Every structure is written in structure tokens, then in C-alpha cells.
Amino acid sequence: MNSAALITMVLAQGIVICLTLYFFYKVLKTPPVQEPDSFSDNDEESVRKND
Known part of the structure; x- marks a missing residue:
């Protein structure tokens, strides 16, 4: 191997x-x-049902 290739x-x-x-x-x-957290931080309280 020549020096240029090396x-x-x-x-x-x-x-x-x-x-x-x-x-x-x-x-x-x-x-x-x-x-x-998509389940607790993004949901509004008025939309959530508490049955």
C-alpha cells in the first residue's frame, strides 16, 4: 500500500x-x-365521567 492510500x-x-x-x-x-401524561394532564375535569 502506498503512502497516499494509507x-x-x-x-x-x-x-x-x-x-x-x-x-x-x-x-x-x-x-x-x-x-x-395523556391520561391525567390532558383531560378536562368537566368532560371526564365519574360513575
């Missing part, structure tokens, strides 16, 4: 590894989105 391979693998680590870190550090 440099290209190492750069390509380095870029892929850096992008993978960046997005993995981003996924781990992003806080979860708080979603409302």
Missing part, C-alpha cells in the same frame, strides 16, 4: 471515529424531553 484510509477512519464519538456524547448529554 493517509487517505487513516483520515477517513479518523473522521468516522470523531463523528461517532461526537454524536454518542451528544446523545448521552441531552436531557430527556418532558412529555405530559
